[in-house]
Amino acid sequence: MSAHATHGHGDDHGHSHPTPRTYLGVGVILFALTALEVLAYEVGHRPTWPLHGMVEPIVVPILLILSAFKFFLVAAFYMHLKQDSKLFSNLFVWPIVLAIALAMALVVLFNYWVKETY
Amino acid sequence: MAQAATASAGHGEIDEHHWTSTGLDTRKLAIWGFIGSECLFFASLIATYLVYRGKSLVGPLPHTESQCMMHGKMQACEAIFEIPLVTFGTAVLLFSSLFVVLALYGAQKGDRKMLITWLSATVLCGLFFVGMQVYEFYHFFHKGLGYSTNLFSSTFYTLTGFHGSHVTLGVIWLSTMLVLALRGKLPPEKALNLELAALYWHFVDVVWIVIFPVVYLMR
Numbered sequence: 001m002s003a004h005a006t007h008g009h010g011d012d013h014g015h016s017h018p019t020p021r022t023y024l025g026v027g028v029i030l031f032a033l034t035a036l037e038v039l040a041y042e043v044g045h046r047p048t049w050p051l052h053g054m055v056e057p058i059v060v061p062i063l064l065i066l067s068a069f070k071f072f073l074v075a076a077f078y079m080h081l082k083q084d085s086k087l088f089s090n091l092f093v094w095p096i097v098l099a100i101a102l103a104m105a106l107v108v109l110f111n112y113w114v115k116e117t118y
Numbered sequence: 119m120a121q122a123a124t125a126s127a128g129h130g131e132i133d134e135h136h137w138t139s140t141g142l143d144t145r146k147l148a149i150w151g152f153i154g155s156e157c158l159f160f161a162s163l164i165a166t167y168l169v170y171r172g173k174s175l176v177g178p179l180p181h182t183e184s185q186c187m188m189h190g191k192m193q194a195c196e197a198i199f200e201i202p203l204v205t206f207g208t209a210v211l212l213f214s215s216l217f218v219v220l221a222l223y224g225a226q227k228g229d230r231k232m233l234i235t236w237l238s239a240t241v242l243c244g245l246f247f248v249g250m251q252v253y254e255f256y257h258f259f260h261k262g263l264g265y266s267t268n269l270f271s272s273t274f275y276t277l278t279g280f281h282g283s284h285v286t287l288g289v290i291w292l293s294t295m296l297v298l299a300l301r302g303k304l305p306p307e308k309a310l311n312l313e314l315a316a317l318y319w320h321f322v323d324v325v326w327i328v329i330f331p332v333v334y335l336m337r
Binding site: 017019020023024026027030031034037038040041045059060063064066067070071074075077078079085087088091092094095096098099100102103106107110111 | 140142146147150151153154155157158160161162164165166168169181201205208209212213215216218219220223226316317320321323324327328330331332335336337
């Protein structure tokens with residue numbers, strides 16, 4: 001990266017990379033989100049815990065949203081997609097879109113269309 | 119490619135970067151292309167796990183007690199997952215991602231102490247994660263969960279085993295970077311070498327960010 005900038009070929013379009021302070025802030029958020037995931041899991045599966053009735057039906061969406069947010073933070077800040085060339089983002093994002101479509105198609109096919117054939 | 123290892127005009131130094139017509143380094147394009155293909159690889163493994171989730175006929179099962187074959191006879195088995203241990207492993211892997219960007223920052227700024235300190239911490243975190251996974255597999259096996267015990271075990275071991283092998287490769291790659299750094303062979307102009315390893319390492323981390331809730335936390 002630094003060499004790119006030095007030679008004027010830069011793929012980061014003139015944006016500087018985040019500072020260690022930013023990296024640390026993102027790290028704290030990631031850790032907090034992981035703690036929230038585990039908390040949602042525990043609340044959702046322990047009938048005696050407060051808010052169990054409210055959290056139980058939405059545990060899966062909560063976990064998926066938190067996980068997607070963590071994924072975004074790592075990709076944007078730690079993998080530098082926020083600063084780097086859009087081509088790198090495209091090389092990552094479109095396969096992810098395809099991967100999600102693939103996973104959803106397989107789950108739908110096997111759970112709803114294929115009825116106990118194995 | 120044509121410009122690889124050519125002398126930079128006016129600088130009198132060797133330009134080791136592999137520029138393309140886009141102005142981007144070919145190695146960086148290659149690692150992103152590889153990461154893109156890996157997304158599909160892991161998506162197929164995660165989808166397979168989801169497809170067969172809850173379809174096991176015998177235990178041990180991940181979250182609930184079940185009947186399983188142990189020592190030649192059917193008996194009650196407890197739920198097999200240990201969420202606190204895996205949560206700790208997840209936190210360690212997340213921290214390792216933080217450590218490797220700090221190491222990269224040190225490499226780019228020519229701060230050798232910062233580079234070596236954080237890169238060593240990253241390698242240690244990676245080793246801890248691999249150790250945790252080996253312990254987990256060993257523990258599961260002794261609770262009666264072999265590779266072909268049920269649909270859960272086959273899909274679980276395949277998915278997490280492939281992830282673990284990626285982590286192991288990442289640890290080896292980062293260790294070679296650490297050795298180069300210790301020998302003083304990772305100057306700022308070669309920081310891209312570490313950036314490529316770091317990108318792979320972050321990818322391994324984001325895959326775990328998906329696996330952890332999908333496999334361990336969703337019942």
